[in-house]
Amino acid sequence: MPGTTLTQPTTRTVTGLADGRQLIYYDRGAAAPRNAVDERPLDPQTPGSQVRLDPATGDWVTIAAHRQARTYQPPAEECPLCPSRDGRLSEIPAEDYQVAVFENRFPSLAGPPAAPALEADGLWTAGPGAGRCEVVCFTADHDASFADLTPERARLVLDAWTDRTAELSALPGIEQVYCFENRGAEIGVTLAHPHGQIYAFPFTTPRTARIAARAARHRAATGRNLFEDLLAAERAHGERVVLTGEHWTAFVPFAARWPYEVHLYPNRRVPDLTALDESQRAEFPYLYLELLRRFDRLFGAGRTPYISAWHQAPTGQRDELALHLELFTIRRAADKLKYLAGVESGMDAFVNDVTPEDAARRLREAAS
Ligand SMILES: [Zn+2]
Numbered sequence: 359m360p361g362t363t364l365t366q367p368t369t370r371t372v373t374g375l376a377d378g379r380q381l382i383y384y385d386r387g388a389a390a391p392r393n394a395v396d397e398r399p400l401d402p403q404t405p406g407s408q409v410r411l412d413p414a415t416g417d418w419v420t421i422a423a424h425r426q427a428r429t430y431q432p433p434a435e436e437c438p439l440c441p442s443r444d445g446r447l448s449e450i451p452a453e454d455y456q457v458a459v460f461e462n463r464f465p466s467l468a469g470p471p472a473a474p475a476l477e478a479d480g481l482w483t484a485g486p487g488a489g490r491c492e493v494v495c496f497t498a499d500h501d502a503s504f505a506d507l508t509p510e511r512a513r514l515v516l517d518a519w520t521d522r523t524a525e526l527s528a529l530p531g532i533e534q535v536y537c538f539e540n541r542g543a544e545i546g547v548t549l550a551h552p553h554g555q556i557y558a559f560p561f562t563t564p565r566t567a568r569i570a571a572r573a574a575r576h577r578a579a580t581g582r583n584l585f586e587d588l589l590a591a592e593r594a595h596g597e598r599v600v601l602t603g604e605h606w607t608a609f610v611p612f613a614a615r616w617p618y619e620v621h622l623y624p625n626r627r628v629p630d631l632t633a634l635d636e637s638q639r640a641e642f643p644y645l646y647l648e649l650l651r652r653f654d655r656l657f658g659a660g661r662t663p664y665i666s667a668w669h670q671a672p673t674g675q676r677d678e679l680a681l682h683l684e685l686f687t688i689r690r691a692a693d694k695l696k697y698l699a700g701v702e703s704g705m706d707a708f709v710n711d712v713t714p715e716d717a718a719r720r721l722r723e724a725a726s
Contacts, residue, residue, distance in 0.1 A: 367386055368384055368385070368514060368517045369385045369389065370383070370521060371385070373392060373393070373451075375396045375451075376396040376400040377401060379461035379463065380460065380461050381449075381451075381460040381461075382458070382460070382518075382521075383452065384456060384457040384458070384514055384517060384518045385455075385456045385457075385514075386514050389456065390453075392455070394442065394451035394452045394453065396447070397451070403463060403464070403465075403468075404424075406487070407421060407422035407423075407424065407467060407468070407487030408485070409421075409486070410484045411482075411484070413481040413483075415564075416567075417564040418559075418561040418563070418564065420467060420487055424464070432549070434550070437500055437549065437551050438551075439549060439551035441454050441455055441498050449463070455498050456498075456514060457495065457511070457514050457515055458495045459495070459518055460493055461491070461492055462491040462492060462493050465489075466487065466557070467488060467489030467490060467491055467559065468487065468488070468490060469486065469487075469488050469489075470531065489531075489557065490526055491558075492526075492555065493555055493556075494515065494519070494537070494553055495551065495552070496553060496554065497511060499552070500550070500551050503552050503661060504539065504666075505647060505651050505654055506552075507647065509643040509644055510643075512642075512647055513639065513640070515554075516639060516642055517639075519556070519631055522535070523537065523630055523670065527558075527632075527673050531560050532558045532673060533561055533562050533672045534558075534559045534561070534672040536556065536557045536558075536559065536563065536668065537631075537668040537670075538666060538667045539555070539664075540555075540665055542663025543663070544688060544689070544695055545665060545688065562675070566669065566672060566679070569679065570672075570675055570679060573585070573678040573679060583680075584678065585623070585627055585678075585680035585682075589607060589625070589627075589680075592609040592612075599718065600620055600649070600652075600718050600721045601648060601649060601722075603641045603644070605625055605638045605641045605642075606623065606624055606625060606638070606642060606645050607622070607625055608621065608622045608623075608645060609621060609718065610718040611714065612714060613714070614712075614714040614717065615708035616696065616708075616710065617687065617688070617689065617690035617696055617711060618653065618656060618662075618686060618687045618690075618712065618717050618720075619685070619687075619717070620649055620684075620685045621682055621683070622646065622683040622685065623681075623682040624681065626638070628681050629670070629676040629677075629680070630671050630676070631668070631670060631681060633681070634681070646683070648725075649685060649721075650664075651726055652725065653721075655724040656720060656721070657689060657691070657692040658692055662689055663687055663695075664685060664686065664687045665685075665686055665687075666683060667683065667684045667685075668681070668682075669681065669682050690711050690712060696711070
């Protein structure tokens with residue numbers, strides 16, 4: 359299939375894998391034609407997961423028992439995210455690539471929502487695990503990490519996230535698109551190759567639902583937007599601000615849950631990635647790469663495990679919510695990890711061992 363231009367000069371080439379899953383290459387500048395064919399004998403997967411509503415909390419839970427068989431920490435020479443080279447066939451048929459996105463072979467959510475999507479039996483509401491799960495490969499370099507990328511490559515990843523958000527949001531039944539990266543075995547990453555994931559949910563995630571309720575309450579009480587007030591307050595106070603650009607601000611939140619946690623907001627509020635303007639897009643890579651590099655410097659040598667989570671407004675709630683990125687690590691000292699134990703896992707009540715003000719100061723001092 360011929361490539362189509364997305365936003366100059368990113369080229370997007372849509373192709374497919376042997377079992378029918380979609381694969382999309384994103385390229386900037388000169389790139390070889392992305393026409394390699396997947397030669398692996400793959401059987402189509404039949405995921406059959408389910409979403410269930412917890413009658414007590416109102417939270418959606420995805421039940422995806424088929425994922426137990428997924429690839430777990432393979433040796434580097436069997437990495438499914440490296441390009442296909444030297445007779446070794448991976449998930450990406452090309453010999454090289456810049457950024458590649460494909461449908462997860464072991465998705466938690468897959469397929470269009472059935473009609474009627476949900477069935478209620480008394481207190482029990484459930485439906486098919488409809489939606490889509492994608493894998494985003496940031497680079498063909500197995501040993502790199504996002505922090506090693508050039509600003510140009512980070513921009514290409516941003517373009518890919520934006521394109522996926524636009525396309526997945528438009529699918530029937532999709533309520534929220536979530537782009538994220540887990541980095542480090544400590545986080546539970548099953549593949550070392552630098553990559554992130556995208557979940558297109560058929561529901562609004564529990565955290566976003568709680569945040570939306572707070573924003574609605576703030577609007578009712580003050581007539582103003584919660585996130586605009588929040589960002590203005592942090593910028594005016596300054597003690598927890600880590601990094602500012604012309605178009606973005608990074609700060610440690612007042613009630614941070616994680617030892618080192620940074621929220622990165624565009625100064626002009628937008629609901630999701632598709633609404634960023636060119637000046638915001640152009641500046642993002644520099645601030646984000648700097649934050650990631652500071653995370654890596656926090657504990658001396660070695661890479662800091664982290665979760666990087668894009669918060670985007672659900673498709674039907676674009677008025678009050680604000681696009682932002684939440685970056686946090688479970689590492690609280692060079693040799694100590696924060697585990698979610700009884701208080702956090704049992705009660706959703708976090709105990710943080712580092713004050714947000716100290717965390718912000720250390721992250722400012724870690725500047726390159
Ligand atoms: Zn690899």
